[in-house]
Structure formats: structure tokens, C-alpha cells
Amino acid sequence: MTISQRPIVLCVDDEVRSLETLERTLDEEFDVLTANSADEALQLLENHDVQVVLCDQRMPDRTGVELLTEVRDRWPQVARLILSGYTDSEDIIKGLNEAGILQYITKPWHPESLLMIIRSACRMCALQSENALLNMEMRLTEEQAEKQVSEKKAHLRNSFQLDEIKRHGQSPLNKICDQVSKIAPYDVSVLITGPSGAGKELFARALHYNSLRADRHFVVENCGAMPDELLASELFGHKKGSFTGAITDHVGLFEQADGGTIFLDEIGEISPAFQVKLLRVLQEREIRRLGEQQRRKVNVRVVASTNRDLEEEVRAGRFRQDLYFRLAEVTLELPALSRRTIDIPVLANSFLQTAMHQFDKPVKGFSEEALTCMKRYSWPGNVRELQNEVRRMLVMCEGDWLTADLLNPRVLRAAPGAEDEEIDMLAGLEGTLKEKVELLEKRILRETLIRHRWNKSSASLELGLSRVGLRSKLERYELEKTGDSETSKQH
Known part of the structure; x- marks a missing residue:
């Protein structure tokens, strides 16, 4: 079927001169097709996207009303107009009732008046097509909405x-x-x-x-x-x-x-x-x-x-x-989450999967060192605090892994589980001043190294130590990187 940018008007009349006059009047605004018989008109309708049919009432093979009745049955979206030199009321009534004719135009017609009628008919055809599309879209939207609601309900149940x-x-x-x-x-x-x-x-x-x-x-x-x-x-x-x-x-x-x-x-x-x-x-x-x-x-x-x-x-x-x-x-x-630390890695990975999907920012996971630090922290804000920490780490991350240096300082400062008794010494329960100072020094060294991703040059610069002095303290306190920041353990 041929589709035109301009509205297509089909003029049907058994008189050649009448068709020529109609074509000259309409061709500045419309693409005009002409047919001098009902059969030729039907053939053109099958091959072109016609918006308006303007048909003479008195034709030898069949009347305009008969032709337009068939047009209504086969192409109901096409606007149908009758053009006739006769004013037989019976024809008019029959045309309106049987063919659904939009307007009955009498001869002789005035060019400007005819143009206005055709413009209006084209507009009516366009509105009917738009209405049909909207109705179809409404039906599709309703079906889609029902489907989406069902899918969301199923997702919620599964979650x-x-x-x-x-x-x-x-x-x-x-x-x-x-x-x-x-x-x-x-x-x-x-x-x-x-x-x-x-x-x-x-x-x-x-x-x-x-x-x-x-x-x-x-x-x-x-x-x-x-x-x-x-x-x-x-x-x-x-x-x-x-x-x-x-x-x-x-x-x-x-x-x-x-x-x-x-x-x-x-x-x-x-x-x-x-x-x-x-x-x-x-x-x-x-x-x-x-x-x-x-x-x-x-x-x-x-x-x-x-x-x-x-x-x-x-x-x-x-x-x-x-x-x-x-x-x-x-x-x-x-x-409280502090009573079920075994859940922390599993929950953290679950929150990470959700955050990656939400932020469209994929990473490979947590470093072992990061998970170790997270398990040592008491999480006074419980699951909500853990979720917020994971989201913050993902936002701040610039690499493939969520490493310990991305953790909030309060999480890094958490007492390692194996050193809880040593930390108690700082509260005055036991131990000499030298032991307390050494323990505090060890904690400061460890936190600083984690923040600098175990870059000894950066850590020694911050602490005011030489690289040799820092290395000596690390050996003395047996401090070394926990796990591998480039690999993630599955929990």
C-alpha cells in the first residue's frame, strides 16, 4: 500500500471533465486519485492509504451510495462524501443511513467551500485513526500494567x-x-x-x-x-x-x-x-x-x-x-547484629548485589581484609548501618574490589577480635605503661597502613617515620596485610 505525506483524496465520477475539475481544485493541498468507475475506485483503495472518498451519486455501474456502503464495510476509517446534482431527499437519507456518509455536497460546488469540506473530512479521518490507536494503546497499557503488577507482586513474594x-x-x-x-x-x-x-x-x-x-x-x-x-x-x-x-x-x-x-x-x-x-x-x-x-x-x-x-x-x-x-x-x-557476626559477610554481599544493580556500578566484591574489619566492628546501628556502609563503599570505590581503606574510620578503629584482652589493658585492668603504649602504637600503625592500602611510603610519610623505621616496627609487631585485597572470599 502506498503511503503519502499529504492526505490522499479519491474522486470517483463517470464524467472525465468533472474529475479534471476536482483534481485541479484539490491538488495544491492533497494527493488526488481519480476513478471513473466503482471497480476502479475499489482497486485504488486497496493500493493506497486513502483518507477521503468523494463520489458522484449517479454512475452507470452502481450508485455512489452503494459504492460508499462497501467502502464503509471494508475501510471504515475512510471519510465518505457524496457529490450530486440531484437533491432527492430519499438518496440523501439512504446515503446517511446505509453508507454513513459524512456530508452530501450538491452541484454546482464552490472551490473554497469544497476545500473546507475536504480539510474537515481529512481532519476527521486523522482523529478517528488517532482514537483507534489510543484505544489500542489503552488496551495494551492496561494489559501491560496488569502484567507489571503481577510481576511485582511475584517479586515481592519471592523476596x-x-x-x-x-x-x-x-x-x-x-x-x-x-x-x-x-x-x-x-x-x-x-x-x-x-x-x-x-x-x-x-x-x-x-x-x-x-x-x-x-x-x-x-x-x-x-x-x-x-x-x-x-x-x-x-x-x-x-x-x-x-x-x-x-x-x-x-x-x-x-x-x-x-x-x-x-x-x-x-x-x-x-x-x-x-x-x-x-x-x-x-x-x-x-x-x-x-x-x-x-x-x-x-x-x-x-x-x-x-x-x-x-x-x-x-x-x-x-x-x-x-x-x-x-x-x-x-x-x-x-x-542485634553484634550477636550474629557470622551473618555479616553474607548480608554485606547481599546488600552489595542490590546496590550494584541500583547504581549500575559492578565490582567484583569485598577484599578479605575489608570483611575481616567489618566482622570486628560492633555495628551499633545494626543491619541498617551495615547496608549504608556497603552503599557508601561502592560509591567511593574506584577499582574492582571494595577494599578496607574504603571503610569508615570508626569501622577501621574497631578492636580486632584476637586483641580484645589487650585492648582492655588500656582501660587500666592490667599491663605496664610500656605495654599499653606499644599496643596503641600497633593499632595506629595498622589503621594507617589500611587507609593507605599498605603503601609503606605514604604511611611512613604520614607518621613521620623513615621507611626503614616503619619496616622495623612492622617486624617488631608482626604486622602484615590480612588476606589479599585483590581476591574476594565467598561467604
Whole structure:
């Protein structure tokens, strides 16, 4: 099929002079095709991308209405016009009803008027084609959106499968995973305790994606340091005008999570007054939006977390006992990362894989020395601090490996595990002044060498030592590079 840059108009008339006149009038703006019979017109339509057919009504082989009726059936996107010297109302009605004719033009026609009609018809044809494409695109987009949503849901489920989490850690993490696998299928409230950054939200999501509610919403709210009115608005919703700034109705997270799971992080921070409101919601399984009298039923599983000792908070009168028992039908306790150092290399490599994909920056892995330093550090910020450290190292890295010199100084200064007893001497527990000074000197030498990637010239320059003096101290303290910075051990 021939496609033209300009709109194509097909003129059909059994009179040659009429066709010549139409062609002269239209050819400045349009590509004009002419046919003196219905059969010739159909052949041209098959071979060209025609936008408008302008057809005479009275022709010997068949009428214009009959031809345009066939055109409508075979090429419905083509605009159809009738040109006739007769004003038979029956022909007009028949043309409009049977052939779907856009306009009935009577002879004699005025050139400018005809041009305006053809322009309008071409525009109509273009709009119909665009509308058809948009409808098709909408259908494709809808299908693609459904596919993307399904793929993301599947990815989420896979990410929080317990076997996947177990792969990234060892005991006692695996023991917690076993507990989650037992708890997840049952609609019981779960309280997750542990220090900040230990991965409480990870296990809250694991509870959801391994439950019967996995296909419904999982929503999160951090309850820490939030005023009661704002927290009530976020959780229960509000009606327009219920308070200053409420310019629209707002659906709260309990309604959004209906049928799914809501995760209330830092639950130990909520005020005594709000504890009463939350208790009522958990008991009655219904919420009331701020500024509204209507109560709405919700079916939500509640998972809460805290870094506080809620039992101690109950004994101190700062947390309601009845709310505690509502939230803690089952309790999961997450240990600090310092209590599971065996997980550090596995977690670090997992975080590295994620960061490499996110930053589009591939590296080969960690040097053995870097992993050794990371295992010696106590990680007070737990898993979150480890994740941030890995991301920072990748951003700063200029080579193929994440080496120890990329670590934050506070990680480098961590006491080596084999020297913990020696470090205690610096606190005055035992040892002479000479022993303490030598131990401190050894630590300074080691940290400086790591920062300079064991370049002895740079280290000696910083420390104000000669290369011979530095070498002597290294031999004296038996300091040497740990592992090989150019190879990564698999953990």
C-alpha cells in the first residue's frame, strides 16, 4: 500500500471533465486519485492509504451510495462524501443511513467551500485513526500494567520467602525464620522487638507475604514522635474540613490495608491517650474517620514493632497492659547484629548485589581484609548501618574490589577480635605503661597502613617515620596485610 505525506483524496465520477475539475481544485493541498468507475475506485483503495472518498451519486455501474456502503464495510476509517446534482431527499437519507456518509455536497460546488469540506473530512479521518490507536494503546497499557503488577507482586513474594531470607543469614536468624513460618498462616497479632535497624520491617513483610493475606495490601506507619491528631488522621482517615489543612477527604491506612496487613513501627512511642483509641479499633475491628460519625468495619492483621521493653513500660504504667496483650499474641525478638557476626559477610554481599544493580556500578566484591574489619566492628546501628556502609563503599570505590581503606574510620578503629584482652589493658585492668603504649602504637600503625592500602611510603610519610623505621616496627609487631585485597572470599 502506498503511503503519502499529504492526505490522499479519491474522486470517483463517470464524467472525465468533472474529475479534471476536482483534481485541479484539490491538488495544491492533497494527493488526488481519480476513478471513473466503482471497480476502479475499489482497486485504488486497496493500493493506497486513502483518507477521503468523494463520489458522484449517479454512475452507470452502481450508485455512489452503494459504492460508499462497501467502502464503509471494508475501510471504515475512510471519510465518505457524496457529490450530486440531484437533491432527492430519499438518496440523501439512504446515503446517511446505509453508507454513513459524512456530508452530501450538491452541484454546482464552490472551490473554497469544497476545500473546507475536504480539510474537515481529512481532519476527521486523522482523529478517528488517532482514537483507534489510543484505544489500542489503552488496551495494551492496561494489559501491560496488569502484567507489571503481577510481576511485582511475584517479586515481592519471592523476596520475602523465608528460604530466601535464610540464604542471607545463619543461626539465630534461621531460628526466627522457622518461627515466622509457623506464625504467618494464622491471623494473630505479632509484636516484633529488637534494637533499631535490626530488620524488624523485613520480618513484618515476611509475615505478610507468607500469609493468606499476601495478595492484599501491606502498609507501614512509623508511630514515633507523631502528634495524636496527625497519627489518627494517618491511621483512621479524616473528613474534609475536620481540622485545619484537611482540604480533602482522606482514607486512612487501616482502610487501605483492609484484607491485608498493617505494620505499626515504634508502637512504644504512642501517647497514653492514643493507646485508648488504638485499643478500641483492635477490639471492635472498626474505625471512624476524624470529623465523621460513621463507623467502618476493617479486616486487618496488625504487626507492631518496638525497640523498647514493653513489659517494663507496662510495669511503669507508661503502656496499657490490655493493649500490650492485644498486640503481643505472639512475640518475635530480633538480636542485634553484634550477636550474629557470622551473618555479616553474607548480608554485606547481599546488600552489595542490590546496590550494584541500583547504581549500575559492578565490582567484583569485598577484599578479605575489608570483611575481616567489618566482622570486628560492633555495628551499633545494626543491619541498617551495615547496608549504608556497603552503599557508601561502592560509591567511593574506584577499582574492582571494595577494599578496607574504603571503610569508615570508626569501622577501621574497631578492636580486632584476637586483641580484645589487650585492648582492655588500656582501660587500666592490667599491663605496664610500656605495654599499653606499644599496643596503641600497633593499632595506629595498622589503621594507617589500611587507609593507605599498605603503601609503606605514604604511611611512613604520614607518621613521620623513615621507611626503614616503619619496616622495623612492622617486624617488631608482626604486622602484615590480612588476606589479599585483590581476591574476594565467598561467604
